[in-house]
Amino acid sequence: MQILDYAKEEQKKQEDQKLWDKVINYFRKRSLWMLHYCTGCGAMELPPILTSRWDIERFGVGPMATPRQADILLLTGYVSTNTMKRVIRTYEQMPEPKWVLAFGSCTVNGGMYWDSYNTVNNVGEYIPIDITIAGCMPRPEAILDSMIELMDMIQRGEAKAFQKYKENYSYYKENQDRLFKRTKPVLESSALRYIHDENGGEQ
Ligand code: SF4
Secondary structure, three states: OHHHHHHHHHHHHHHHOOHHHHHHHHHHHOOEEEEOOOOOHHHHHHHHHHOOOOOHHHHOEEEEOOHHHOOEEEEOOOOEHHHHHHHHHHHHHOOOOOEEEEEOOHHHHOHHHOOOOOEOOOHHHOOOOOEEEOOOOOOHHHHHHHHHHHHHHHHOOOOOHHHHHHHOHHHHHHHHHHHHHOOHHHHOOHHHHHHHHHOOOOO
């Protein structure tokens, strides 16, 4: 019964989508730029999907060098605390609508680095993730599959995790602050203070 209700709700959402939204979403999903920002081993799977064997360009997906013109942020594996700061900054520089794909178990629970002192365990607590791809590391087919799923979500107007970030900003910001506080004792250790004083206040 619940499944039927869900299906009806989905159908209604589709019908409510205005024609113009459908057209925009169609072109949007066929012109996606992925930012070159790779955080872990999953980055090794990008050359195969970009080159002739899997050739993701045939779907209109291409690489982009700067966050200000990118649509998709790829988190291709484990993220350290310091990298997380750059990931957040990069994500916030990207224009909306924007989407995040997270590769592998490291982005969900830290993977094999789950008990490391400086590896982020669940990236989704700090920025919103649209799709998580299973595997360590995910196969190119899985990445291609997730791209196609993302395109379908864009067409249906459902890929809206970036709105969650704005609506629940205090939740994400609190988590980010808590995470970054963990590195503070190291950065403010007496050894670093000594170097700082030795340099006459310059670091
Ligand atoms: S999930 Fe596996 S392949 Fe991906 S970053 Fe972690 S260890 Fe590397």
